[in-house]
Amino acid sequence: MKPRRWACSERLAHAARALAACLLLLALGPRDAGAAAIEPSQARVITAADAMPPADDDPRWKAVALPDAQPADFVWYRIDFEVTKPVAGAAWMVYLPYLYGGGSLWLNGEPAGAVPESTSTLRVRWERPLLLPLAPTQLRAGRNVLHLRAASAHLPAGAGAPRLAIGTQEELQPQFDRRLLMVRTVPLVTVLAGSVAALLVLFIWWRRRQEILYGLFGLAALLWALRTTTFVFDAMPMQWWPLWRMLYHASTGGFVIVMALFALSLAGGMRRGIAVALACYGLLGPVTYLLAGDRADTLVGRYWSAGLIPIGLSVAVLSFVAVWRQRTLGTAMIALAVTLAFAAGVHDYLVAWRSPWLESLLPRWSDHRLFLLHHAANLLLIVMGAQLTSRFVRTLHGLEEANRTLEARVAEREHELAGNYQRITTLQREQAVTQERQRIMQDLHDGLGSQLFTSLSRAERGALDNAAMAESLRHSIDEMRLAIEALASDERDFRTAFGNFCFRWEPRLREAGIVPTWSIDVPDAVLAVPPHDALQLLRIAQEALTNVLKHAQAGRVRVSLQHDGDRLVLEVCDDGRGQVAPRSAAGRGQANMQSRARRLGAELDIGDAAPGLRVRLVMPGTASA
Amino acid sequence: MSTSVLIVEDEPEFLRRFSEAVLADGGLRLIGAVSTGAAGLALLDAQPPDVMLVDLGLPDMDGVALIRHAARHQPACDALVVTMFADDSHVMASLEAGATGYLLKDASIERIAAAVHELHAGGSPISPSIARRVLARFRVAPVPPPQPAPPQPSLLSERETEILRLVAKGFSFDTVGELLRISPHTVVTHVKKIYRKLAVHSRGEAVYEASQMGLL
Numbered sequence: 063m064k065p066r067r068w069a070c071s072e073r074l075a076h077a078a079r080a081l082a083a084c085l086l087l088l089a090l091g092p093r094d095a096g097a098a099a100i101e102p103s104q105a106r107v108i109t110a111a112d113a114m115p116p117a118d119d120d121p122r123w124k125a126v127a128l129p130d131a132q133p134a135d136f137v138w139y140r141i142d143f144e145v146t147k148p149v150a151g152a153a154w155m156v157y158l159p160y161l162y163g164g165g166s167l168w169l170n171g172e173p174a175g176a177v178p179e180s181t182s183t184l185r186v187r188w189e190r191p192l193l194l195p196l197a198p199t200q201l202r203a204g205r206n207v208l209h210l211r212a213a214s215a216h217l218p219a220g221a222g223a224p225r226l227a228i229g230t231q232e233e234l235q236p237q238f239d240r241r242l243l244m245v246r247t248v249p250l251v252t253v254l255a256g257s258v259a260a261l262l263v264l265f266i267w268w269r270r271r272q273e274i275l276y277g278l279f280g281l282a283a284l285l286w287a288l289r290t291t292t293f294v295f296d297a298m299p300m301q302w303w304p305l306w307r308m309l310y311h312a313s314t315g316g317f318v319i320v321m322a323l324f325a326l327s328l329a330g331g332m333r334r335g336i337a338v339a340l341a342c343y344g345l346l347g348p349v350t351y352l353l354a355g356d357r358a359d360t361l362v363g364r365y366w367s368a369g370l371i372p373i374g375l376s377v378a379v380l381s382f383v384a385v386w387r388q389r390t391l392g393t394a395m396i397a398l399a400v401t402l403a404f405a406a407g408v409h410d411y412l413v414a415w416r417s418p419w420l421e422s423l424l425p426r427w428s429d430h431r432l433f434l435l436h437h438a439a440n441l442l443l444i445v446m447g448a449q450l451t452s453r454f455v456r457t458l459h460g461l462e463e464a465n466r467t468l469e470a471r472v473a474e475r476e477h478e479l480a481g482n483y484q485r486i487t488t489l490q491r492e493q494a495v496t497q498e499r500q501r502i503m504q505d506l507h508d509g510l511g512s513q514l515f516t517s518l519s520r521a522e523r524g525a526l527d528n529a530a531m532a533e534s535l536r537h538s539i540d541e542m543r544l545a546i547e548a549l550a551s552d553e554r555d556f557r558t559a560f561g562n563f564c565f566r567w568e569p570r571l572r573e574a575g576i577v578p579t580w581s582i583d584v585p586d587a588v589l590a591v592p593p594h595d596a597l598q599l600l601r602i603a604q605e606a607l608t609n610v611l612k613h614a615q616a617g618r619v620r621v622s623l624q625h626d627g628d629r630l631v632l633e634v635c636d637d638g639r640g641q642v643a644p645r646s647a648a649g650r651g652q653a654n655m656q657s658r659a660r661r662l663g664a665e666l667d668i669g670d671a672a673p674g675l676r677v678r679l680v681m682p683g684t685a686s687a
Numbered sequence: 688m689s690t691s692v693l694i695v696e697d698e699p700e701f702l703r704r705f706s707e708a709v710l711a712d713g714g715l716r717l718i719g720a721v722s723t724g725a726a727g728l729a730l731l732d733a734q735p736p737d738v739m740l741v742d743l744g745l746p747d748m749d750g751v752a753l754i755r756h757a758a759r760h761q762p763a764c765d766a767l768v769v770t771m772f773a774d775d776s777h778v779m780a781s782l783e784a785g786a787t788g789y790l791l792k793d794a795s796i797e798r799i800a801a802a803v804h805e806l807h808a809g810g811s812p813i814s815p816s817i818a819r820r821v822l823a824r825f826r827v828a829p830v831p832p833p834q835p836a837p838p839q840p841s842l843l844s845e846r847e848t849e850i851l852r853l854v855a856k857g858f859s860f861d862t863v864g865e866l867l868r869i870s871p872h873t874v875v876t877h878v879k880k881i882y883r884k885l886a887v888h889s890r891g892e893a894v895y896e897a898s899q900m901g902l903l
Contacts, residue, residue, distance in 0.1 A: 536793065539793055542772075543772055546772050546774060557815070557856055557857040558815045558816050558819055558855060558856075558857060559816075560857050561814070561815030561816075561854070561855070561856065561857025561858070562814050562815050562816050562857075564857065564859060565812070565814045565815060565859075566773075566791075566814075568859065569794075569798055569801075573795060573797060573798060580857075580858075580859040580861075580862065581862075582856065582857045582858060582862075623857075
């Protein structure tokens, strides 16, 4: 079994090397084989704080391989290199990928450039690359000597030299630019973009506290922006250093912890106990640093940070659990990004603490000391941001959909209400029509019907001679005509109906030798009387006139209609023989009039007019409109 | 000179009644008593009467068409419509076709003769509701005919409008005459003129409408 496992790890190492080569190519750019810069791999070192390069024949020089680091405050390196190409006509430069503690560079005994060195009041963290021009007067064809004075860095501890390169500007500028982009520009953008995004998302969370994921994401982005400042400042005054360093630890741990909480929330496994435990561990590092001071930096950085690795691993595992459960593209993307970030974090830890394992596995890659976590974390933040944005958009869509549904429901209900209203209106109309029909039936029954039946009965028992028969039929026709006048007409003004009545009666009275006088005294406005009331009023008038015609033996008749205030007064006065016997036909007619007046709610008074008879009807509650 | 009368009525009982009324009156002369619209039309053109009594419900044609024919071709002939109830819609249709008076079917024989005399003498009675309708008919913004012939021949005079207004309020002809300081007879003369204007007005509108619809 053992050889097989060996083969397996060998294959893994191959894969890691291939990946590293790819990343290196990406980070440093394609190498031009024809115009390669000089990259010395050997140097000599002396532990000394001299201001000038030590002499060449100093016995303390000892050979080392680059990159190198010595546990001392100051060291001098001496690097010999051969220039085989022509010196003139090209801008020669020296490229240093980093110079952690600061220092100065000398070419052939002359100063060629310097960066600030760490002192008791200043902490230098020169992470960014240097591209120093070499004066053409100093550079010689053939053999040259480069001296590098390196000051001690805080982390990694000790003074050291990177693997530097000497070449023309064309050869070195691309490398410099790429490394600058990776270790300076991207972190700067991360700090700015991260802060802005964090404030924005935290604002959303502040207004909607129930959206825990937004709060966690905002916090993660803010912590990450804080942590990334570690790549943005080249030098920090000593008095600010402990605070800055503590912030670094707090934000590193905080970011990992918040990521864990985010993943837990997303996977649905958030427990209060777990959250508290994670928060406690997150606080442990910065609190330790705060209490123990700078001497605990290594302890915290090396061991507490190592404890974040399993947490990161569990975040990765949790995110895959979420993928398994939810099976969405978003969770899959998050899982991939978390995995990448986890790998980058482990990688950075190994690079930071100069893991011999990594240096033996990927010697060239580890020489460059490129940190990857802030790129992977940026990717992770972008993926998380995209996920939250798509959730936000989905929520909005859902809201719109809900609104649409609601609107549709409201419209439907309105439609129903309108339908109901219409049904009610139709029913009311039908009811009104039915009532109207019943009234007409009642009118037919009371008026024409009873008239015809009485006549028929009398005719059948032979009690009706020709004249009486004609009289009776004429009465029926009058009855019908009256109904038509009152009901079929679309007149709403009682004056017109009453005028029609007079118009019809005038010739008839004159033919009978009775001189009629008509008097209408009502205000100029429309006199509105409901059709059925109008019919009753006209029937009473007709009954009165019929009585005058048949029984009164009168020579004149005066018919008047008055409307004063709110009562209608109808008067029929003749100059005939006056009161009649109650049992006579005229008497029955008067009884008829009385009952009609009662139904109208009117008052009927039949009395002597000396000479003649006066029929006076007073109907209250009629208003002119 | 007696007044010549043509009767067009499909009901034999009433044909007989109207004929008796005309024959009984010395001042009237019966030209013909026919029971179809076609016969009425033929007689109307062959021997134009002074007054034509028309029933609206004829078996072969609408009485209104007969009235329209008479108004157009025999302008000297007065058409007197006989209706059962003098209901507004039938009366208005007849008046618009050119009738100048109407009579209830159950009118007494004396009343029938009197109505013919009155009409021929130049007077037409009018009921309040018909007065109201006629007023409304003229109040409708008169549509200008395509070629304005005599200037506004169909519009009512102020006096005529006043008469219609008072009658519509239910006042009798006597009262109207008193109010306007004219005799009741002058009132009915005005009414007859109004009827003639109504027919012309209606014809103008009919022509205008027909031309609008592309019939003319």
